[in-house]
Amino acid sequence: MRIVPEISGMQIVLLGQFNPAIFTPAWFTHNGLLRDGLEESAQVQVIHPQIADFTADWLHLQVTNQQFVAETQQAPYARLCELVVRTFSKCVHHTPLTAFGINRNVHFLVSDPEARNRLEKTLVPPEPWSAFREGLGLDSGHGGMSTVQVSHRRPEGRREGGQISVTVQPSALVGEGRTGVFVGVNDHFLADPPEGSARQLMSVLGAEFGPSRKRSDEFIDHVMSLTESEG
Amino acid sequence: MAFRLESTAGAPNGPGTSAGSIVRENPGELIHKEGLRAMWASPGDPSPTADTSSLGYHELQRSTWMGSQGRDVPQECLVDILPPSVPQVPTPTLHPLQEWEGCVTEIRSDEFVADLLDLTAGDAVEAEEAVISKDELSPEDQARLAIGSFFWWVVGYEASLGSARKHVSLIVFPDLPPMTQADLDRGRDWADWLYKRWGLE
Numbered sequence: 050m051r052i053v054p055e056i057s058g059m060q061i062v063l064l065g066q067f068n069p070a071i072f073t074p075a076w077f078t079h080n081g082l083l084r085d086g087l088e089e090s091a092q093v094q095v096i097h098p099q100i101a102d103f104t105a106d107w108l109h110l111q112v113t114n115q116q117f118v119a120e121t122q123q124a125p126y127a128r129l130c131e132l133v134v135r136t137f138s139k140c141v142h143h144t145p146l147t148a149f150g151i152n153r154n155v156h157f158l159v160s161d162p163e164a165r166n167r168l169e170k171t172l173v174p175p176e177p178w179s180a181f182r183e184g185l186g187l188d189s190g191h192g193g194m195s196t197v198q199v200s201h202r203r204p205e206g207r208r209e210g211g212q213i214s215v216t217v218q219p220s221a222l223v224g225e226g227r228t229g230v231f232v233g234v235n236d237h238f239l240a241d242p243p244e245g246s247a248r249q250l251m252s253v254l255g256a257e258f259g260p261s262r263k264r265s266d267e268f269i270d271h272v273m274s275l276t277e278s279e280g
Numbered sequence: 281m282a283f284r285l286e287s288t289a290g291a292p293n294g295p296g297t298s299a300g301s302i303v304r305e306n307p308g309e310l311i312h313k314e315g316l317r318a319m320w321a322s323p324g325d326p327s328p329t330a331d332t333s334s335l336g337y338h339e340l341q342r343s344t345w346m347g348s349q350g351r352d353v354p355q356e357c358l359v360d361i362l363p364p365s366v367p368q369v370p371t372p373t374l375h376p377l378q379e380w381e382g383c384v385t386e387i388r389s390d391e392f393v394a395d396l397l398d399l400t401a402g403d404a405v406e407a408e409e410a411v412i413s414k415d416e417l418s419p420e421d422q423a424r425l426a427i428g429s430f431f432w433w434v435v436g437y438e439a440s441l442g443s444a445r446k447h448v449s450l451i452v453f454p455d456l457p458p459m460t461q462a463d464l465d466r467g468r469d470w471a472d473w474l475y476k477r478w479g480l481e
Contacts, residue, residue, distance in 0.1 A: 057375040063344075125433075235345035
């Protein structure tokens, strides 16, 4: 990436049917999925039959009855994949899974507000909105791009419903509303057959994680390039 | 069980980004309207199977996209676990400039040798070798050092919001459970399968 992000992370999201109450820090350490002792320093938000939510060192985990989300902002990202794959191919491999997503999110700063304006005008040219310039505040600086999402709805080699989506927004976390950009990539895979074995889906996740991450970084770098002036 | 709907659509940075707009009830109580099913679903984002080529989504299906920046909370099903989850930036970011996967091939008194697979370049085979000082490892990881063990090596920038960026090098050995008989059996089956497939019988 040509700009080092201020915030950078990855998520793996699984859809299926889960029992959140089992996903405690102690369960992960007991099964050798997280390092011994982490359960003592983990920040547990809630462990409940309908939701589990905790942070342990590099990992933030949130599980509901339908969704399992593991995320980190600390490389190496491969350990996130390793954790999820081992959890669902070794420990709870009977879990019915229907889909997974590999999400890459970054917030980065550009040099000045003009650079972000350049990006916004490239992605959302103001001309088609010229009749509404005043109504949308495009001239006053109070209006402009909020979200741009571009999706590939039929990625090759993926079951129908698989999707790659890139989302660009002004960052809510960095740049004080003027110089920050958020880019998120969602790489979505469906189980084939639906509700197939967790092991099978995890083997796909293991194989796809690296290429997905590389592809996402290329998308993000491209968005970064759009903030550069031609001169 | 009480609940109160409070729109986050007008939040400065979009739906769900304002922690202050989250509904709270008695500490620890689950506030529940439609059930947790739609808890993190983001109705504003296209569903993966939605037919957006037509004029609407004819088949809604849950997405693995977690919303934009922070968790988007659906307005029609505002459910919260109290207090609001972890901070939006819970840990420092370690952004990798270069990542390798390494396999230990030799251990010396103060250093070890490893074959490296360049993950950043997307290499498929180990093409580099490195000699690494044991001082790079945490005491815990020094105990894990063994011929054949693998690790990840990251060189990158560590940053927290509002603080200086640090250039760091980090070696991490994965948290692997002990090998079981089932693991060994699976490995043996796989080797047998390869042996037959290559016609080596």
